[in-house]
Structure formats: C-alpha cells, structure tokens
Amino acid sequence: MTDLANPPRLQDDSEVDVLAVDALSTGTPLDHYWSRVVGAGRAHEALRADWQDHLTRAVADCGFEYVRFHGLFHDDMFVYRIDADGNEIFNFQYVDAVFDRLLGLGIRPFVEFGFSPGDLAREKNTVFWWNGHGSPPKDYDAWQRLITRTLEHWVARYGINELTHWYFEVWNEPNLDPFFRGTRSEYLQLYAVSAQAVKAVDSRLRVGGPATSNFVADQRFAGETEDVTQHIVAGPDTLDQLDWNPVWVEAFLEFAAERGLPVDFVSCHPYPTDWALDEHGRGAKLTRNSEATPSDLRKLRRLIDASAFPDAELHLTEWNSSSSSRDHTHDQLPAATFIAKAVNGGLGQVDSLAYWTFTDVFEEVGAGDELFHGGFGLITLPGVVKPTFHAYRMLHRLGDTLLGRTTFAVASRHSRSGQIAILAYHYPPEVDRSVPASFDNRQVADLTARTGSPRRLELDLTNLAPGSGVFTEILDATHGNAIEAWRRMGSPSAPTREQLDQLRMMADSTHLRTAHADRHGRLRLQQDLAPWSICLITAVANRTS
Template sequence: MVYEWVKHCVARYGKAEVESWYWEVWNEPDGAYWKGTRSEFFKLYDYAADGLKRALPTAKIGGANVTGGGTKYLDAFIQHCLNDTNYVTGKIGSPLDAVLFHAKGSPKVVDGTVVMDVRAQLRNIHGNYKIISKYPQLKNIPVIIGESDPEGCAACGMSTNPENAYRNGTMYSSYTAASFARLYELTDQYNINLLGAVTWSFEFENQPWFAGFRDLATNGVDKPVLNIFRMFGQMKGNRVETTSNRMYNLNSILDSSIRKPQTDVGALATKAERTAAMMIWNYHDEDKTGIPDSVRVIFKKLPVKTITFTEYRVDAYNSNAYEVWKKMGSPQNPDARQIAILEKAGQLKMIGKPVKQNSSKNIELVLPRQGVSLLKMDW
C-alpha cells in the first residue's frame, strides 16, 4: 500500500517535490492510538519504510512522534533503527532520516486562575533531546517536534476544560514567545539540528466565537497568538546574544517553571545584513494582570550610525481581537461591520510610525504583563 501511495504521489506532484517531504508512520505509538505491541509497531515501520524507499529511494522517513513523556519508547525506536534486525530485509537497521517527538505543557485552574506550566513542555524537549544526543550516529540528524503546545487536547474548548481559557488572549501569545526562546536555548545546549516545531493548532468550523479551542483564529478572526508568529516571521538572519536582568535562567524553569513573584522579562534577537530585530516579552505562568514593567533596551555594535526604528506590539490593547470582541459585548452573531472591526483588530499592529534615530540611542518602553514587543531596526 505504501509503495503504491508513494508512486502515486511522485506521478502527481513530481519527484523533486516528494523528495522534499518527510514521511512518518502512525502517531504517538506509545499512547492510545496504537493497540499493538512495541515490536509490532517496529515491524510496521520497517515495512512502511521499505515500501517508501522502493518507490522512491531518495524519500525521507522518520519517527516515532511519541508523546511528550515517551522518552523510553523513542529510545527503543532509535535502538531498533540503528541496531536491530530489520523485519523486511533481515539486515541490521532501518531507515531513519529524521527523529520526531511531541512536547506538551500542563495548565491547571488554581483558585479560579489559570496557571500554565511551561516547565512541563520544556522538560519533554529536554528529555527527548537527551535521548537523541546520546547516539553519535544521529549527530546532525534533522529533529522535528511534531506537536509543540502548552497542553495536549486541541479540540477541548474552555467550556469543558476551563484551564484552556488561556487560548483566546495574551496568555497564549506571551507563553509562545517565552517558550520558543527556551526551545532555542535547549537546542543550542544539546547541539540539535532542529528542523522545526509544529504548533498543533486547527481550524474549527461552525463553532462559537472564541470558544477556546487550540486554534490561531476563530471564525476567520486572528487571535493574538498568531501575531507572535508574524513577529517571528520578521526576524531575519542569525540569532545574536541577548541578556536581561529579569529573564529566568533555563535551569530555574526546568526546576520550578515561572512561578516566582516577578515575571519573566526576556528577549530574543536576530541580525541580518541590513536589519536586526528583538522580541521582548513579559510572561508569568499565572494568568493575572499586574503593574507594567519599564524596559530599557541597549543595543551594541550596530554597524551604522542611523537606523529606522519600528515597534510592533501584542498586548491587551494591540493586535488583540479578543479584547475588542469582549468590549462589543461578546456577540455570537456579529454583523458585517463588527466582523470587519474584529478582522482589523486581529492583525499585527505597529506602534506609532517608523522613526529614524541614532543607533546608539537606548530604547525605553513600558511593557505590560503578557505583552510582547518586536523592535525592528533597518538601515
């Protein structure tokens, strides 16, 4: 079946296109979706890989997209691919062109307040990276986090799972900024060739407005979290060093998450030939408002004297259709005028206009809790 399916794809899309794809077998075989034994899954993988490679020898396949805590299963899968007898060929080893796993957080409602657990998601990444890095044969192998999210059930709305109320507003957007920065930090620590991390978000048709599903938009209106990915999309070139006296260190988060009284005010920066960008967030696991923080940004070694400076912002007042919808009275049947307003509110908002200024000038801004700013410098 796999052999015929791959042949069909090559005939329809062309060899070069299909060669660019990564194929996987099954999903979370260590969880509820696979009813067979571990050995039976490895046998399935071997036969699927054989059919794939017979149809297109240059095709790429990997696995096993285990659940966040499935490190032992992933370890056994890698052992099979590297050292066990192949169920089809009788030889040692099975094709492994990428390693995949999932990583999930674990929010809860505590005394009526949603409390996130970024530690849980990062521990999943840390544990699986540790397994991968112990095999020298896998050095530089592409790694894909097939699902990377604050929790595990995309289709569980906040009416049935009140802990998922974080999804509509700036809790989700600030969590995403803070967690991705630590993902990069762990990737550097283990020298992992991270190909990508999939935000496992969906489109839920014909559902109530802002029902709290894990999606990037509701009824076609973008949520604040989508604007964080728009910010990431404007960050070009390579990452450069940033330091902050209010940024939790990685080991502290892996130990006890972001739960101390003060928030995590951190930054991630990039630089390309004629542009640089810095993302700054003000995050805490507890979904509460608080006094905004004054932030001073000092840039070093920008290569020109004059830059064009632009700020984009996601917070309660900017790039936030959810707050606008609530101020409308939370309509479940908004009219065309209201929808147009919501669609505009859901876009990434520029603060003021771009200004030319001296590159050595410090940037002063006030960043509210759960706020995320993108500072962009062009020359």
C-alpha cells in the same frame, strides 16, 4: 547583548529589563525552527475554502514551510477500498486536490501516514468525532502496497526531486489506545514495513517516527500497551519534582538499530502537560513549569545524540500549551507570550516545533460552539487572528543571524538587508507554569491574563544607520487582542458580518510607534511592557561603518 547562560543584571529585578544590542556584532546562525512545520486537523478539512484562506495568510505572515495533518487515508479521502470482487481500488483525486493547493501556496506536506482505511482497519471508529480508524491494518502487505502506490503516484505527479524535500511520518501517537488499538511491537512492525516501502521507492526519501504523545513521569508506557496502574497523578506542588521522559523514543531507536531500519528523523509531541488527550481523561490536567518545553527539547537532543542515529533530525510534530481543543487559554494573550518564551528557550535544539494548529477549522470533537471556544488555531473559523498568530508573525520577522538573547528577548540581523529585529516579551514571574489550561469556562484564562506587574524595557542600540527609523510594535491586552475586542463589542454570540469585519480590523491593530537613531547611529529607548506583552523592534544597521 548578554547570552542566556549569563542573563543580564537588572537595575531592579522586579521592574526593569536592560538590553544592549550592537547592530554590527558578528553573531551566529539563527534557524527559524519554530516556523518549519505547523499542524492542522485532518486532510478532508483542507478541501474547505476557509481552511485554505487561513493557510494562505499563515504562510504569508508567519513563514510556515510544511503542514502536517491526520486522516490522509481516512475514508472521506477515498484513497483505498476493496470492491465486491476483492480488488484493491486506489483513488487519489481528493489527495491531489489538497496537495496541489498546498504546493501552489508555497508550503509542503509533512506527510503523516495514517490512520487505516476502513477496508484495512482491524477496528473501526476508535477516535474523534469524524471516526478515525485508529487500529493497525489487518494486512501489513496491503498496507505496504498502499504506501508504495501513494508514493509512486506522487512521484509521477510532482517528481522525485520534489518528494526528496518532503517528510514521511508513520502514524500518530501510537502509544495512545484511541489512536492505535495495538501493541508497541505491532507499531514497530508497522514502522518497519512502512520505512521499507518508502526507501524502496527512493532511498533519498525521509522517513521517521514514532510520533508519540507528550512526556510522562512514570512507567505507564514501559510495556506493550499502556498500564493504567502505573499512572502517577501529581499535584501542582510535586509535578515538577518528577523526571519527565519521552514515550517509546528509546525503544524505537533501539528497534530500528537492531533491524537495520532507516530513521531520518525522530518525532514526538512535547505538550507541557500531565495529560495527552481529552478523551484520555487521566491526570490532574495540569501544565508543567514554564521551562518544561525547552527542558524537554534538550533531553530529546541528548537522547538522539547518544543513539545509533545521532544525525537524525528532530521534529516535534505537535506542540501547544495544552493538548485540548477546548482550552480557553488558546484564545488569549498569555498563550502568545508562552510561544515566544518557549521558542527562545528551545533555540538550537531541534529541527522543528510544530504548533498545533494554524486554524480553528478543526473537528476532532466537532465544531466549536462559539467564536472563541478555546480552539487550537492561530485563526478563528471566520478568519479573526488571535494573539498567538501575532506571536508567530513577529517571530517570523527575526533575521537569520542571532546577535544574542536573554531570558526575555532575542536579537537578530537579516544578513542580506542588514535589518535588525528584536523580539522582547514579558512573561510575568508570578506565573511559574506553562500557561494554565482553562476548561469549561474562561475563569482560569482570565485570571492568568490579569496576573503580573508591568516591567520596563530599556534598550540601547548602537551602530544603526545614522538618523534611521526604529520601529516598535506592541501586542498587549488592548492592541491586537481579538477576544478583548470581542468583549468590548458586547461578546456577541453570533457576530454579524459587520461585527466580524470590525473584529478582523481590531485583531490586526497592534500598537505602532517610531523613533530615530541619532547622528552617531545610537538610540536609547524605554518601553513599558504590561504583563504578557510582546514587543517587536526593527531597525537598520549602519553598513558603511
């Protein structure tokens, strides 16, 4: 199979993608970085039965290993308060209920320390419908005690060996005013006291940051706080001519090196957009080019390699096609194909790329007004899976050995079973952007979904088990596409229980077909792919060769 650096010469570049895979080729390790971490809204939502049901399925089908969410110390978790006599009261009952459940499901927490509890917050009710206290603590010593007591509680409950597998991230997007009503220096000091508290409990515990928002192409975040006069608002024709860079990462690494602070991992949020938060409201709300995510990951990798912390892991703890929970693109098929394309392009660069989020149980701007409201989730509130869910489910089927990749496919083998898994997709060249956001209505999302021309995938598989089955699964506009199934039933504003049962079944109904290798272990397969289709092909290598 041809490497990405030398993409295949197609018979007709507008119509045919040719793919040849030798099932017994040597290959290289394939790290499933895309399923290491997944996001969710806030800790309190994790107490809900539907949230837990959705996570159960996401772990089972998509293989997620860690989950990250906001609000660990928010008042609705009751972790910290100061009583009338000035005594600090610590209460971990709600946190225990959440973390016990996570571990019972086979997924670990990627802990985000934040935001401030109300009794420690310098300012209150700065962000989200649920009124997160996005401000520095007014007492850093008290904050350090909170971190210490929390970690000591977890050590007593789960054991230090378990905690060495966790990650501890300091805050969320402190460069944005609603999340952190303070300065960059105040965040760096917060990181210092937090990291010191973590390492004081056990030096093996992993701590990192700065968890900043998406890349920018100007100097708005060059100072202590955001300078709105430095904003560059570019149009679609000039957006990709700009030099996009991560926020605060270099300053964070330099600060840590100067102070001798630990940095076990670096985190930020590379949404491929020119805006960071709906409430932020600045920018034209455009998506960058379709290669923006792989490009950003490579830039981050180079930056860390050249820093004082070249061995630090790189975790992108939030990512999606946009940072809006009311972007109708999230519900539709192109968002799934975008995931496949971005993941393929980012292979070998980072340790995780956390999709934000696995569920539409998500209340940053309150509940969605309808079933398909453009929420981030892979799964809707009543448990209907979206095309994006299938993208991660199919990606999870890939093996641990990379046989090769092109600009339209990844081929792999499972080292234990010898099973071959190939993921191919059709991201139409007519759309040269990361899937455009669609606000207020579905007009842009629908137009994007209708864009593009069919292509043919010609597959030549060799060294398969003679006569063995080769199985093809197709996700396209009419198979496994929940929103189209909902439209076919008349777009009910409040689906009945019977309609929801039918929707769940139709959302799971991708197109399946079977072929067989010949007696020499070879199969030549042709598969027409409509725009935005994703195709999973599985087979078995001939281990007796």
